[in-house]
Amino acid sequence: xxxxxxxxxxxxxxxxxxxxxxxxxxxxxxxxxxxxxxxxxxxxxxxxxxxxxxxxxxxxxxxxxxxxxxxxxxxxxxxxxxxxxxxxxxxxxxxxxxxxxxxxxxxxxxxxxxxxxxxxxxxxxxxxxxxxxxxxxxxxxxxxxxxxxxxxxxxxxxxxxxxxxxxxxxxxxxxxxxxxxxxxxxxxxxxxxxxxxxxxxxxxxxxxxxxxxxxxxxxxxxxxxxxxxxxxxxxxxxxxxxxxxxxxxxxxxxxxxxxxxxxxxxxxxxxxxxxxxxxxxxxxxxxxxxxxxxxxxxxxxxxxxxxxxxxxxxxxxxxxxxxxxxxxxxxxxxxxxxxxxxxxxxxxxxxxxxxxxxxxxxxxxxxxxxxxxxxxxxxxxxxxxxxxxxxxxxxxxxxxxxxxxxxxxxxxxxxx
Numbered sequence: 001x002x003x004x005x006x007x008x009x010x011x012x013x014x015x016x017x018x019x020x021x022x023x024x025x026x027x028x029x030x031x032x033x034x035x036x037x038x039x040x041x042x043x044x045x046x047x048x049x050x051x052x053x054x055x056x057x058x059x060x061x062x063x064x065x066x067x068x069x070x071x072x073x074x075x076x077x078x079x080x081x082x083x084x085x086x087x088x089x090x091x092x093x094x095x096x097x098x099x100x101x102x103x104x105x106x107x108x109x110x111x112x113x114x115x116x117x118x119x120x121x122x123x124x125x126x127x128x129x130x131x132x133x134x135x136x137x138x139x140x141x142x143x144x145x146x147x148x149x150x151x152x153x154x155x156x157x158x159x160x161x162x163x164x165x166x167x168x169x170x171x172x173x174x175x176x177x178x179x180x181x182x183x184x185x186x187x188x189x190x191x192x193x194x195x196x197x198x199x200x201x202x203x204x205x206x207x208x209x210x211x212x213x214x215x216x217x218x219x220x221x222x223x224x225x226x227x228x229x230x231x232x233x234x235x236x237x238x239x240x241x242x243x244x245x246x247x248x249x250x251x252x253x254x255x256x257x258x259x260x261x262x263x264x265x266x267x268x269x270x271x272x273x274x275x276x277x278x279x280x281x282x283x284x285x286x287x288x289x290x291x292x293x294x295x296x297x298x299x300x301x302x303x304x305x306x307x308x309x310x311x312x313x314x315x316x317x318x319x320x321x322x323x324x325x326x327x328x329x330x331x332x333x334x335x336x337x338x339x340x341x342x343x344x345x346x347x348x349x350x351x352x353x354x355x356x357x358x359x360x361x362x363x364x365x366x367x368x369x370x371x372x373x374x375x376x377x378x379x380x381x382x383x384x385x386x387x388x389x390x391x392x393x394x395x396x397x398x399x400x401x402x403x404x405x406x407x408x409x410x411x412x413x414x415x416x
Contacts, residue, residue, distance in 0.1 A: 057161025064112020186217020
């Protein structure tokens with residue numbers, strides 16, 4: 001069974017070397033520019049859009065603080081929540097609302113016991129550390145790890161204080177051990193229910209490929225998490241999430257004033273940002289969602305013996321296409337897969353171009369989205385269709401094929 005290391009050719013190493021150099025220069029420039037534009041005057045330093053440094057981490061940290069308070073579900077009411085934010089950061093802070101399910105409080109609770117910046121530091125070190133620990137197992141060349149860490153998705157995750165380092169590590173682990181350790185894979189899928197937009201296609205993939213042990217383990221884990229959350233914080237917390245949290249979050253999609261096109265590489269947001277109505281954008285999104293689910297079902301039903309890296313890349317590309325709400329840093333997993341395919345020499349010239357576009361998607365979306373120019377969201381869709389055509393030819397072109405009993409994404413060495 002060949003590995004990334006064995007399959008990496010000289011010209012592909014040259015491509016990765018160049019990509020690593022460009023990515024390092026871009027990441028250093030982006031981080032330097034971000035740091036230079038921070039306003040250090042307030043007690044809590046602010047970024048260019050007025051958010052506190054570690055912008056999205058604020059919500060996570062607030063979940064952690066609320067976990068130690070009575071009736072935490074009340075903070076799903078945006079008015080009550082923003083009163084709490086105002087008490088901490090002062091008036092005129094940009095409006096916030098809770099978007100995560102209440103089960104996130106289990107993870108956030110320890111950080112809520114720390115003050116904000118120590119908690120942000122611990123969160124960042126933990127996320128990057130776990131991601132590096134997992135990702136290095138797929139990189140025979142250290143430059144690949146540099147490519148992962150300096151990708152636009154990783155840099156935007158670092159700036160935003162987001163969870164993508166952790167979720168990407170979980171997703172890579174899931175696809176690497178779905179056959180060898182189905183219970184572990186299922187438990188991790190269940191844990192990803194705290195960010196459900198990342199795992200919408202897992203039921204399709206698992207059903208199509210007949211991985212029922214993973215499916216059952218994921219379902220049981222999800223049910224146990226819901227029950228444990230209700231037991232720890234009261235069943236009202238789930239009622240508040242459904243009745244107040246979800247409608248408040250949906251305003252990001254419905255209210256055109258809240259659409260921040262540069263941050264969302266989804267079909268819906270590309271169409272909505274170009275001026276389409278909510279109904280029109282959601283109709284277009286529905287067609288792409290059906291296409292994405294269909295591609296995943298077909299690939300894992302009829303091409304399940306194809307190259308596991310190509311299959312996994314197709315799955316994560318479709319995962320970007322299937323949802324209307326997904327932020328740029330959530331594309332970290334497919335960024336890693338695109339780089340792995342470039343390093344492994346499994347793509348022709350057209351595929352290499354698409355993989356590069358996939359890797360740079362967050363930056364492309366940021367630049368074009370700033371002018372409400374649609375189009376970047378088509379990159380994952382086109383990449384997924386391209387990968388499907390490669391699955392048809394894996395046997396005839398000498399590209400590695402792996403039996404169904406092996407892992408979906410073979411790492412350099414087995415994960416523990």
